[in-house]
Amino acid sequence: MAVRAEKPVPAWQRGxxxxxxxxxxxxxxxxxxxxxxxxxxxxxxIMALLI
Structure with missing residues (x-):
């Protein structure tokens, strides 16, 4: 059984x-x-103001 590699997703399709x-x-x-x-x-x- 052969395993296919996933194609990389272009940057414009990612979030x-x-x-x-x-x-x-x-x-x-x-x-x-x-x-x-x-x-x-x-x-x-902010942390310094809390002390």
């Missing part, structure tokens, strides 16, 4: 979040890096 999280585009990775650092900065600020 927006999935295409952002599975990208290899260096510009998108940089944007994700900046957004993530901003979110952790805000989370740290």
């Amino acid at each position: 927006r979040v999935a295409s952002w999280l599975t990208t290899v585009d260096h510009k998108r990775i940089g944007i994700l890096y900046i957004v993530t650092s901003g979110l952790f900065f805000v989370a740290g600020g």
Whole structure:
């Protein structure tokens, strides 16, 4: 019995979040890096206010 490999799904057919999280585009990775650092900065600020 042969097993067929699944064809890769083009990025435009995936959801927006999935295409952002599975990208290899260096510009998108940089944007994700900046957004993530901003979110952790805000989370740290909120935690600092709670202390």
